[in-house]
Amino acid sequence: DCSGVDFTGVTSIYSNDNAFVAWKKDLGQAVCWGVSSAGGDCSGVDFGGVTSIYSNNNAFVIWKKDLGQAVCWGDSSYGGDC
Numbered sequence: 001d002c003s004g005v006d007f008t009g010v011t012s013i014y015s016n017d018n019a020f021v022a023w024k025k026d027l028g029q030a031v032c033w034g035v036s037s038a039g040g041d042c043s044g045v046d047f048g049g050v051t052s053i054y055s056n057n058n059a060f061v062i063w064k065k066d067l068g069q070a071v072c073w074g075d076s077s078y079g080g081d082c
Contacts, residue, residue: 005031016055019074023053032060039074046071 002020009024010031019034021042028048034040038058051065059074061082074080 002033005033012053014053014055014060016060016074017057019058019060021053021055021060023047023050025050037075038078039080042073045073 005022007022009027010022011025012023014021014023016039018038019032019040021039022031024030028050030042030047032040032042039055039060045062047062049064049067050062052063054061054063056078059072059078059080061070061072061079063070070082072080072082
């Protein structure tokens with residue numbers, strides 16, 4: 001349920017089978033919702049410097065190209081523990 005999501009400043013929305021990420025690229029922030037174990041909880045993820053977001057069935061990964069870093073979250077069976 002995204003009824004409590006503030007979409008102000010959202011530049012892109014990504015999804016997998018069970019969760020969503022609303023990315024606020026210009027602010028270096030994101031809001032996630034859906035099944036927590038499939039990426040619906042990104043409260044511990046730092047979106048500063050993110051250049052790309054990718055997903056599969058039950059996980060997400062952010063790529064910070066300038067830093068050469070990736071951060072994953074979601075179901076570890078689907079790569080959510082990189």
